[in-house]
Amino acid sequence: MSDWVEACDAEDIDEEDVMRFDHGGRTFAIYRSPDDEYFATDGLCSHEKVHLADGLVMDDIIECPKHNGRFNYKTGAARGAPVCVNLRTYPVKLDAGKVLIQIG
Template identity: 40%
Template sequence: MSNWTDVAAEADLFEGAGIPVSPGGRDIALFAVEGEVFATDNLCTHGNARLCDGFVEGHEIECPFHQGRFDLRTGEATLPPCTQPIKVWPVKVEGGRVFLSLG
């Protein structure tokens, strides 16, 4: 059974921008895209960059350092120089709050 952790208010999210959250000491970024919320590890696998500071293009996040991209839905690297995927986390939104399954 999943253990859901309350990490943010849905109202804190804005279309096309990321915010950092730190549940249990993990560095995670939340993104709102087309009415859905996505959660990924916040650190780029290519360089020491925070993805919450990147640019959202459709369902992709562009790293702010070297412009590599990742798919927010799967974590897959979609544009070099990024080649290694990032972790994605299950998300649910209930009662105006964003919850992550960190198990």
């Protein structure tokens, strides 16, 4: 499947930051890492369904704004209490200054 969706301009997200992207009734979080790579995960924390895009990005970790559950946004891996369920990740590519994610 090649269902790539344009999410935003690459410049819309600061380095080491995150942005929310809603599409087709679903919500995603798109990240720009400190070394200027882009990543995407499910938008809601697996603990209490809070938008991760309101959280803080530090290195390769996104921290949930509600209860500080931590995930590695590059792999989706949960990093300890209170979260124990990993986030799903999605492929991301840049094309002509746009961030595209494959939401399959």
